[in-house]
Amino acid sequence: MDLVSAAARSHGDAPALMTATGTLTFLELEHETAKVANALDAAGINAGKRVALVLPNCGELVMLLLALLRRAAVAAPMNNRIPIATTSGILGNISPDAVIVPGETAETFPGYRVVTVEKLLGATASSPASMPQKGQEPLLESPATIIHTSSSSGNPKAVLHSVANHYYSALGSNMNIPFMPGDRWLLSLPLFHIGGYAVLIRSLIGGGAVVLPDSGEKIQDTLRRFSPTHLSLVPTQLYRMLSDPGNAHDLQQVKAILLGGSAVESGLLKQARATGLPVYLSYGSTEMSSQVTTTPAPAEYIAAGKVLAYREIGIGNDGEILVRGRCLSQGYLGPGGLTNHTDSDGWFHTGDRGIVDEDGTLHVTGRMDNMFISGGENIHPEEIEREFQSIPGILRAIVVPIPDREYGSRPAAFIEASSALPDNDTLHQVLSRSLGTLKTPRSITRVTEWQLLGGTEKIDRKYYKQLAGSHPL
8 A cells, every 4th residue: 555645646736744945745745755765776775675764853754754665665763862872782673774874974883784865865866756566565564664662671672563553543543633634733753753653644644734843943933834733742842832921822723732652740731721722632652553542632631532443452450551453563673583562362561550431531540660569568659740740839740769678668759840839848748648658758859850761752760760779768
């Protein structure tokens, strides 16, 4: 299935890709990506080949990803924000046939066939814009991408997706949040992130345009320039935007803000609702090709929403969230090849805890691996974090275990707060009344700038666990 050609037939002259330098329609996108696809062919990059792309979000990366999709090659967009030495180590898991990089980094990946983006795309001037011949189009079951998880362990997993995984993910998403010709979805997440790549496929299927900001351009500046109708954000991005009241008007023009990637604080949602923003809360994963559940309307309270079409969700006996369906990826790639990541019934075990209420709404309650034992009692950090975030003035909180001679472990908290927040003694008193003595953190450390996982907007919980552990009680 050639999704680019299908989009050209369905959406024709509707805008497909909008950048600072101009706009391409779906017909023009088909023409330009055909030229890139033929340049890839000339470079020996064709069906079944694995291609790592170490590039920032840019028009060239979009064209390469779509051209690789059309040629049934396997695209592996890599995190370009981490050290090159780290990227080289990660490449060992996927064994790429080629690595596409900017010219200035051409010498940084010894042992791999390196192709510069300048040389490759420079060849498109003489490349014909011929269409793939019948029988050369990728099949739905063809492998399409390798996208890495943003693992809290520091060891991202290489997830292999098929064309069908991305196709059905986009179909289900567009059924819940329509994305049609005339709409514009701001690509505010990196294309090496599943949430970024998913926007490309939603565009091809639904007919809305992808808005690609300039490198380094602030989201609020892109909002004013392009007036996008749809946004995908992680909570940190929305928090930063709402911290400037001047952004409120531009955000209020948006039809849908899809918020996911990490836990959403109730205070952030309240602020977004008070500003009149249409925030849809979502739960998903790289393994499930992006969203699994999403609220069917702008969220009024913290919940992960209802399961989207082409997905299934279950809750294990231990409270773990289980997922499967047409969006479930093919497995993990490693030096030994592809390994299965499901149980005997086809369920993927997410490592997250949750419940599904009578209305069919998923509530994510925390991570299985975040739990620790204190004095014989199971402590779930997310419960304590929610209590912190219910206190006016506390913006975000992370709770981790700290070694304790008597209890084995006790909670320690790191918080970001406004200057008007009460002192720590008062906070201890407030929390002990709602949580009890055992769950009340022994230490509270105020943070002004969070340590994030490399190349993501997720707080690095492991870092704070190590930091707290260096000062045992």
